[in-house]
Amino acid sequence: MVKEFSVHSRNEYLSLASNEFYDLIVIGGGITGAGIALDAASRGLKTILLEKNDFSSGTSSKSTKLIHGGLRYLKQFEIALVREVGRERAIVHRLAPHLVTSEKMLLPLTEDGTFGKLMTSVGLMVYDILAGVESADQRVMLDEKETMEKEPLLDRDEILGGGLYAEYRTDDSRLTIEVIKTAVASGALCLNYVEVVDFSHEGDIVNGVIAKDKFGQKNIKISAKKVVSAAGPWVDELRSKDGSLQGKTLHLTKGVHLVFEREKLPIQQAVYFDVHDGRMIFAIPRGKITYVGTTDTNYSGNKNKILTEHKDAQYLIDAVNNTFEGIKLTRDDVSSSWAGVRPLIHEEGKSASELSRKDEIFESSSGLISIAGGKLTGYRKMAERITDLVFEKLNQEDGRKFVDCKTGKLHLSGGPFENEDNVGHYRGQLVKTLALNNIDPYYGWYLTATYGRQSDSILNIFEETKNDYEDADLALLIAELKFSVAQEFVTKTMDFLTRRTGRLFFDISSVKKYGEEVIKCMGSLLNWPEERLASEREELQEAVYEASEIFKQ
Numbered sequence: 269m270v271k272e273f274s275v276h277s278r279n280e281y282l283s284l285a286s287n288e289f290y291d292l293i294v295i296g297g298g299i300t301g302a303g304i305a306l307d308a309a310s311r312g313l314k315t316i317l318l319e320k321n322d323f324s325s326g327t328s329s330k331s332t333k334l335i336h337g338g339l340r341y342l343k344q345f346e347i348a349l350v351r352e353v354g355r356e357r358a359i360v361h362r363l364a365p366h367l368v369t370s371e372k373m374l375l376p377l378t379e380d381g382t383f384g385k386l387m388t389s390v391g392l393m394v395y396d397i398l399a400g401v402e403s404a405d406q407r408v409m410l411d412e413k414e415t416m417e418k419e420p421l422l423d424r425d426e427i428l429g430g431g432l433y434a435e436y437r438t439d440d441s442r443l444t445i446e447v448i449k450t451a452v453a454s455g456a457l458c459l460n461y462v463e464v465v466d467f468s469h470e471g472d473i474v475n476g477v478i479a480k481d482k483f484g485q486k487n488i489k490i491s492a493k494k495v496v497s498a499a500g501p502w503v504d505e506l507r508s509k510d511g512s513l514q515g516k517t518l519h520l521t522k523g524v525h526l527v528f529e530r531e532k533l534p535i536q537q538a539v540y541f542d543v544h545d546g547r548m549i550f551a552i553p554r555g556k557i558t559y560v561g562t563t564d565t566n567y568s569g570n571k572n573k574i575l576t577e578h579k580d581a582q583y584l585i586d587a588v589n590n591t592f593e594g595i596k597l598t599r600d601d602v603s604s605s606w607a608g609v610r611p612l613i614h615e616e617g618k619s620a621s622e623l624s625r626k627d628e629i630f631e632s633s634s635g636l637i638s639i640a641g642g643k644l645t646g647y648r649k650m651a652e653r654i655t656d657l658v659f660e661k662l663n664q665e666d667g668r669k670f671v672d673c674k675t676g677k678l679h680l681s682g683g684p685f686e687n688e689d690n691v692g693h694y695r696g697q698l699v700k701t702l703a704l705n706n707i708d709p710y711y712g713w714y715l716t717a718t719y720g721r722q723s724d725s726i727l728n729i730f731e732e733t734k735n736d737y738e739d740a741d742l743a744l745l746i747a748e749l750k751f752s753v754a755q756e757f758v759t760k761t762m763d764f765l766t767r768r769t770g771r772l773f774f775d776i777s778s779v780k781k782y783g784e785e786v787i788k789c790m791g792s793l794l795n796w797p798e799e800r801l802a803s804e805r806e807e808l809q810e811a812v813y814e815a816s817e818i819f820k821q
């Protein structure tokens with residue numbers, strides 16, 4: 269059983285990993301691997317998860333951050349997919365209502381738009397039915413005036429009306445880390461910066477992995493009855509190492525999002541709007557910023573470094589300028605961005621946007637099980653299918669008794685909250701406490717949406733840090749850092765500033781202002797030598813440059 273989830277115990281966990289015998293090794297600490305680790309551990313399987321970088325550092329920190337049914341997949345008649353992910357939205361919301369919050373989406377109707385008025389009305393109704401949306405939350409069709417009231421920045425001359433429908437918004441990285449922490453609480457061992465470099469076999473059958481500790485530079489062998497690869501865009505590399513890369517393969521498509529300060533793109537409502545090339549993109553207000561995305565283009569570059577390029581940024585900026593009245597953004601207005609790739613399944617003759625978002629399971633003759641495709645939203649169901657399959661195999665091999673999936677009722681760490689009203693009440697209390705310390709109410713929203721009830725622990729630490737730092741915002745950030753180092757396996761500065769807090773994307777000015785203080789504090793918490801401090805500084809500068817500058821030249 270794992271005691272604490274902190275880098276302080278890393279060496280102890282690595283030696284545990286090489287000495288124990290597991291039921292299941294999960295490769296990949298994105299949402300898919302996290303979901304599988306949680307499902308398997310909560311059903312009593314002895315589980316270890318290995319992630320080569322930080323948790324969620326692959327696609328699972330680069331999505332549109334919506335827990336959605338995927339309205340546009342209806343157009344492609346992907347009924348089963350829309351039904352499954354549509355229904356999953358409400359479940360994931362129930363499991364973590366502080367982190368997966370309802371967000372009404374406005375679909376403006378224009379003369380040349382993708383959907384006409386009747387099609388939109390029927391389409392949204394079908395969407396509601398498939399997703400089992402409660403009647404109070406079902407779609408509402410709006411006339412021109414009502415649409416403009418919802419979003420006054422739309423171009424009045426273009427708007428014919430609109431559809432307003434239910435979606436959910438999240439932070440993909442936080443969702444992944446909370447699923448991982450819940451898996452750890454259920455008994456799984458989850459390690460970041462441990463890369464699977466090979467498989468071990470008994471005869472022709474996979475019986476474990478060879479993994480490289482990225483800090484210790486040594487390889488360890490980890491043994492298990494079953495190995496599942498949830499390596500996202502890297503699934504084919506691992507299938508190749510296993511000698512089983514046959515049949516269907518991955519098709520990677522790149523998606524970019526841009527972030528603007530709220531004043532630069534002050535929409536009051538999330539909007540899903542048409543682009544001149546027949547695609548649709550989202551503009552979503554969140555805290556201090558509005559983000560816009562996504563692009564969808566074929567990708568064959570370096571999967572470990574996916575960058576926002578000049579042409580990606582310009583495409584999104586043109587789309588925004590053409591849609592919102594009086595908005596004339598340029599690349600210089602972009603405050604941050606992120607770029608990722610979708611690990612989709614290749615289908616001959618289909619363009620990036622036409623490829624199915626369905627997940628696919630590959631079983632190799634060695635026993636390696638791989639899963640790719642799918643959506644953030646569907647992680648729980650994907651995990652259930654994989655864990656069912658693992659149980660089926662274990663049953664055939666050693667008579668293991670099947671245990672039913674439990675994750676539909678397992679609240680994620682950060683809760684439990686009964687519902688959104690409960691969350692609102694908690695947030696209200698936080699705002700009051702923060703006001704006593706002259707901290708902006710924004711942080712009440714931010715802490716609740718990021719950590720849920722774990723904000724209580726952060727505020728306890730803040731009682732100490734506020735005596736060490738004159739700047740209350742910095743004292744709060746350091747309290748978050750201490751919490752995250754102790755309880756969220758933060759190993760590098762950018763784990764914290766990008767994936768635990770989302771600050772690189774949603775509050776980049778705080779990263780620029782306080783990054784050095786964060787490095788110094790981590791250095792003293794983790795006894796970093798000078799060279800490590802220097803490399804952390806370099807990584808921070810590089811991350812800021814790549815998120816906010818690289819596409820501006």
Ligand code: FAD
Nearest residue numbers: 296298299300320326327328331332334464500523644645
């Ligand atoms: P990843 O998150 O990439 O995780 C795989 C992990 O495996 C990585 O962290 C990687 O480092 C690790 N790994 C690889 N090789 C090894 C190895 N050898 N050893 C150890 N670890 C290894 N879905 C939605 O539901 N809603 C959305 O709004 C949405 N928007 C999207 C927008 C964009 C632009 C993109 C690209 C995707 C979007 N998706 C969305 C889809 C969703 O983000 C992905 O389906 C999901 O994040 C994939 O998760 P994953 O865990 O399979 O892959």
